[in-house]
Amino acid sequence: MVRHSVPCTAPSPACACAQQVCGGLSPTPYCPDHSTTKEPVLEWHPAGGIRCTELTR
Ligand SMILES: [Zn+2]
Ligand SMILES: [Zn+2]
Numbered sequence: 265m266v267r268h269s270v271p272c273t274a275p276s277p278a279c280a281c282a283q284q285v286c287g288g289l290s291p292t293p294y295c296p297d298h299s300t301t302k303e304p305v306l307e308w309h310p311a312g313g314i315r316c317t318e319l320t321r
Contacts, residue, residue: 266290266311270319271298284311286319 268288275283280295288309291298298305309315 267308268311268316269298270307270309271296272306274319284316286316288316288319 267290269291270285273279275282275289276297276300278295279296279297281289281291281298283289289298291301291305293299307315309319
């Protein structure tokens with residue numbers, strides 16, 4: 265399942281993640297801001313799910 269993360273910190277210009285229309289991110293290990301080893305992330309939600317749709321609105 266593809267999940268988006270909603271990070272606690274806003275993406276910086278160094279962010280290497282794929283940014284989603286809902287405002288979430290698909291974190292990559294290469295991103296200095298949101299690499300998977302570097303929490304915290306506020307929230308995870310499934311791509312295309314109810315929460316994702318809510319955030320897109
Ligand atoms: Zn990032
Ligand atoms: Zn989403």
